[in-house]
Amino acid sequence: MKLYIKDYSTYKSDEEDIDIKKTLKQKYKLDTRRQDAFIHLGLYGAMLLKEKTVIDKDDELYVTSGIGNVDVVQKTNTRVYEQNQPLKLFDFINLLGNTTSYYIASALGISGKNIFQISDNFTFINTLISLYASINHSQKNAILCSIDLASTPNEVIKRVLGVDEDCSVVSGVNYQKFSLTKDDAIAEIEFDTLSYSFDEINNILKDNNTKVIFSKRCDNFFETYPSYIINDAIKNDEDIIFVDSFEDRYKILKLKSLK
Amino acid sequence: MLKTDNINILKYEINSSQGDLKQTLKAIKNQDIKVSSKGISTDFGDATIPFYAFKDEIKQNQQSIKDALKDIVSKVISTLDTKQKKSTALIVGTSLIDWHLVDAINGCAYEYKKTNYTSKKYSIDSYAKELASEFGLNEFTMTINTACTSSANAMLEAKNLINCGVVDYAIVVGLEVFSPIMSSGFYAMELISQTDIKPFDTNRDGLILGEAIGAILLGKDNSKWSLEGGFSNCNSATITSVGADGKECVEVMQKALDDANITTDDITALKAHATGSNSNDLAEINAISKVFNPSITFTALKPFVGHTIGASGVLEIIIFISCIDDGFIPKTLSCHTPIVQDYMPINEHKKCNGGVFMCNYFGFGGNNISLIIKKENP
Numbered sequence: 338m339k340l341y342i343k344d345y346s347t348y349k350s351d352e353e354d355i356d357i358k359k360t361l362k363q364k365y366k367l368d369t370r371r372q373d374a375f376i377h378l379g380l381y382g383a384m385l386l387k388e389k390t391v392i393d394k395d396d397e398l399y400v401t402s403g404i405g406n407v408d409v410v411q412k413t414n415t416r417v418y419e420q421n422q423p424l425k426l427f428d429f430i431n432l433l434g435n436t437t438s439y440y441i442a443s444a445l446g447i448s449g450k451n452i453f454q455i456s457d458n459f460t461f462i463n464t465l466i467s468l469y470a471s472i473n474h475s476q477k478n479a480i481l482c483s484i485d486l487a488s489t490p491n492e493v494i495k496r497v498l499g500v501d502e503d504c505s506v507v508s509g510v511n512y513q514k515f516s517l518t519k520d521d522a523i524a525e526i527e528f529d530t531l532s533y534s535f536d537e538i539n540n541i542l543k544d545n546n547t548k549v550i551f552s553k554r555c556d557n558f559f560e561t562y563p564s565y566i567i568n569d570a571i572k573n574d575e576d577i578i579f580v581d582s583f584e585d586r587y588k589i590l591k592l593k594s595l596k
Numbered sequence: 597m598l599k600t601d602n603i604n605i606l607k608y609e610i611n612s613s614q615g616d617l618k619q620t621l622k623a624i625k626n627q628d629i630k631v632s633s634k635g636i637s638t639d640f641g642d643a644t645i646p647f648y649a650f651k652d653e654i655k656q657n658q659q660s661i662k663d664a665l666k667d668i669v670s671k672v673i674s675t676l677d678t679k680q681k682k683s684t685a686l687i688v689g690t691s692l693i694d695w696h697l698v699d700a701i702n703g704c705a706y707e708y709k710k711t712n713y714t715s716k717k718y719s720i721d722s723y724a725k726e727l728a729s730e731f732g733l734n735e736f737t738m739t740i741n742t743a744c745t746s747s748a749n750a751m752l753e754a755k756n757l758i759n760c761g762v763v764d765y766a767i768v769v770g771l772e773v774f775s776p777i778m779s780s781g782f783y784a785m786e787l788i789s790q791t792d793i794k795p796f797d798t799n800r801d802g803l804i805l806g807e808a809i810g811a812i813l814l815g816k817d818n819s820k821w822s823l824e825g826g827f828s829n830c831n832s833a834t835i836t837s838v839g840a841d842g843k844e845c846v847e848v849m850q851k852a853l854d855d856a857n858i859t860t861d862d863i864t865a866l867k868a869h870a871t872g873s874n875s876n877d878l879a880e881i882n883a884i885s886k887v888f889n890p891s892i893t894f895t896a897l898k899p900f901v902g903h904t905i906g907a908s909g910v911l912e913i914i915i916f917i918s919c920i921d922d923g924f925i926p927k928t929l930s931c932h933t934p935i936v937q938d939y940m941p942i943n944e945h946k947k948c949n950g951g952v953f954m955c956n957y958f959g960f961g962g963n964n965i966s967l968i969i970k971k972e973n974p
Contacts, residue, residue, distance in 0.1 A: 398830075404719045405741075410697045411705060413777055419706060423637045429781030430835060433691055434741030435961035439835050442962070451830030451963060452749060454740045457721035463738060470756035492713070496700040499717030530762055532735055583717070586735070 338469050338529060341522035341595075343478065343514040346385035347568040348378075350487065350508040351557045357381045367444065371427040375406040375486045376437050382482060382510030383444045390514055397450040397471060397479035400438040401464040403560020404497050405455060406431065408488045441482055449477070458583040461563040462528055462590065472517060483561030484510045504555040511564035524571045525593045532586040541589070548575060552582045567592055602856075603755045604819035605969070606765075608914045609671040610810040611664065612901045613648035621918050624900050624926050625945075631792075631804065631902075636780045645779060645788050648806030648902030654773050658695045661773055662723050664809055669727055672767055672813040678732060683764040684813075685736040686724045687754050689747025690771040690906035691778065694720040724769075734763050741906070744869070744959030745828070746770070747810070748909025748967060752826050754814050765815040770910030773807050778905070785836065787873050793903075794930040795870035795896035796881050796941055803871040806902020810910040821917055824952070824968040825856030832962035837875040842883030845958050849887045852954065852966035860888050864951025865925050867916045868941065869958045870896030871903050880958055881935050890938035893946060899929035909957055913969065916955065920948050920971060949974055 357377045361367040365384045369377060379400065386392070409431045416422045430436050434453035442451045450471070456463035461483055468479045487494060487506045494506050516522065533541065542549055550566055559565075563581050570577045570592050579590040610616065614623040614630060623629055634647040654664045665688075673681060696718035703711040724737035736757070740750045747770030754766035782788050782805060789802030814823065827848050832838040838845060853859060866888070869880055884894065897912045904911050919926050925948045928941035950973035958964045 404697065405694060407697060407701075410694065411701045413693075414698050414701055415705070417637065417777055417780065421637065423639045424777055424780040424784060426781070426784045429777070429784060432693070432777070432781070433743050433961055435743050435830070435963055436835060438742075439830060439961045439963075442830050448831035449829050451742070452740060452753070452828075453742055454738050454753075455719050455721045456736075456738045457717060457719045457725040458735065458737070460719075463736060466736065466762055467738060467753055467757065470760035470762055471753070473760050474756050490704060492704040493697070493700050496703060496713065496715055497696055497718045499715045501715065502713045530734075530736060 339525060339527045340469055340515045341519050342524040342526060342571065343516050343522055344386065344390035345568045345571055346382050346389065346512045347565060348382055348385065348510050349565055372440060373409055373431050375408060376431065376440050378486050378508060378510045379437050379441050379482055379484045380444050382512050383441045386512040387445055392445050392447065393478065394446055395449045395477055396447055397475065397477055398438060398442050398447050399464050399468045399479060400441060400453045400482045400484065401460055401561065402455060403460050403485045404494065405434060406437065407493055408486065411493065459581055459588050461561050462581060462588050465528055466530060468515060478514060478516045480512060480514050482512050483564035485559035485561050498560060500554050500558060505557055507557045507559055509559045509561065509565050511561065511568050513567065523596050525595060526567065527591040532588050535587065538580060538587045545578060547578050549578045549580060551580045563590060601759060602822045602824045603758050603814050604817060605812055605821040605823060606815050606817055606819050607672045607675065607813040608811065609668050610808060610911055610914050611650065611668060612808045612911060613650060613806050614901060615651055617914065617918055620915060621922060624919065629900055634774060634779060636776050636783060638780065638783055643783065645783060646790065646804045647774065648804060649774060650807055656695065656773060656775060658699065662726065665723055665769065665771065666727055668809050668811045669731065669767060669769065672811045673731060680765060681732045682734060684733045685754065685757055685763040685766040686728045686733055687750040687766055688724050688739040688769045688771055689750035689909055690739065691741055691743050691746055692771055692773060692906065693775055693777055696722055736763060742959065742963040743961045744905050744908055745957045745963040745965045746906035746909065748957040748965045749828055751823060751909060751967060752828055755823055758814060758816065765813060768812045768814060768910055770810045770907030772904045772907035779805055789872060792930050793872035793899045795872050795898065795928055796877050796935050797931040798933045798935055800872045800874060800877055803873050803903045806904045808901060808904040808907040808911045810907055810914050812910055812914060820971050822970050824970050825852060826965060826967040827851035827855050828965040830962040835961055838879045838958060840875065840878050840882065842879040844964055845880055845883030846886050848964045849883060849954065849966045852968055856968035858952060862952050863954050865948065865953050866892060866894040867912060867953065867955040868894050868896050869956045870898060872898065876958060878935060880956065881939055885936050885939050893925065893942055895925055895941050896928045897926065913955055917969065920950065923947060923949055
């Protein structure tokens, strides 16, 4: 499967520590009320993308996350089960995954297809496969938003990410605009549904001359890290092979710069 | 738009408030519908709300939910061989709270519940991943959360994956289990009826939630039922509802017809979303009246099984096609004075053995979807 990348936006909290809510309000004049940090992070990435590229109202939107909006689950869990307090209305609304994708679609001016989904293994690649299958039918362009928020205490996130206790987790939001056509593309990405063992991967890569980056599920990690790696390679005008890993299985993303 | 092959509906099963598929069908035919109740916390103290609950409770924890899913999934894959299973994706549609997250939160956020650090990758999709592994299915799993349209969207995603050659088969699961948080949320939005669901009735006063699990096996093998097409979008003016004129719903229905390469004249009957809520029903009936002429046969299933949110996509399609296989389109309960005079849902079961049908799901968070299904007339 091959897709062309028309544009991208990227943010990773350990590289740039900014007040996202303040930036959304002051720079982008967005109404941030009734929303939470997870939604704000998604919106920030959307605004970075919108600054750089033309977005059509019929572009499809896929929003994915490693584990979703942990903060709001923790907040509602504490309020309802620990404090025996009734639920706050906007916490309930923000609890639903498609609330985040609704706000992102609204900010981008998209009124077409809009899916919020999570895949436990290979989150980014599986969403890429869904997106590819969808636009193969619709012949439209699609935007993929990959969002992970490191909340406090981040032990919650580390417990569900399956990483070591001393691993550092960070927040990241990364977007790409994908197309089936090469016109004006800045990169092409190839992927497939197969996963491999470590030995198989080594065999596949033995005669390869392209730079290979292996997934590291530690050190400034977030589950949709492959999305960041792709954007970073585009930024640096690099061709790369990214090997994503999950429970001793491996999948490959091949990125070729067209800039 | 590129027209691709339709996909067939091969096998299905449900667990609803009325029982399994056979029991649910019997309850609908006999109008012997069981509605129970649940207690929730509200701003005004504890309250009891009507609720369409499972006969045998599924507890709110990871293991109980997984066991219930396993039971349903095992039934729909019973005819697949090992090779076919390896090319079968599992896609879940739900708005369920992720109990993996809740357990992780409980294990470290509250001192009195603290447990030793353990790490294993979890997410709301873990149910699908674990079941795929246990049943020898394809590694591709996905959990879609678009509120009331979750499992309906999952069906369209599954269709695309099969048509694209990613997999040969897909199991689409709709899942919703009682949650005090979800029920309290709907209560806080003043959407819960204390009486009954009255779809498209001028006296409608809200919805009643329900729980259900349903699973559909999709593929290209021969079957009398097919998923012909559909369209999904997200374009409502506010996050909680579509506009009263229903223009967002009109667009979805018309584009679903286009996708299936048919017109309104081809539609035998329509299964409405019809929650019984004030704004949603008004928007939907206005949309139906703009797309179809008054002779359209349409009905609502929620008075039989409740609003099962993320499960409603799969659950209601299974119930609808099972009723038609049994020779009838089920009538709509409790609609006596229609919102739009010329557009009254059927108030008696109507004989029907096949045709082309539209199934609507117009949900919270701006997500709307219409699916087109077909059964050749015998």
